Amino acid sequence: MKCYSCSSNRILRSRIRIADIARLFLLQLPVRCHSCYERAYAHFSTVLRLGSAKRKMRRNERIAKRFDRDSAAA
Ligand SMILES: [Zn+2]
Numbered sequence: 001m002k003c004y005s006c007s008s009n010r011i012l013r014s015r016i017r018i019a020d021i022a023r024l025f026l027l028q029l030p031v032r033c034h035s036c037y038e039r040a041y042a043h044f045s046t047v048l049r050l051g052s053a054k055r056k057m058r059r060n061e062r063i064a065k066r067f068d069r070d071s072a073a074a
Helices: 018-025 053-073
Strands: 011-013 028-033 039-043
Touching: 018 028
Parallel strands: none
Antiparallel strands: 011 028, 028 039
């Protein structure tokens, strides 16, 4: 899957909001491009194959924390 605005393939599942409920009936789920941060919708079968933004964010936080600790020790 590619971003419609910047054609990046860094697309991740986005958090579902109240405003997304109408889209859920059309079997569409929110996705977010992590290159341009554009939010869009995609069919759920496509979205389920993508990773979740939450999981990626947590991993990034863990890496950042480790980096902070290492630079504080140095
Ligand atoms: Zn994009």
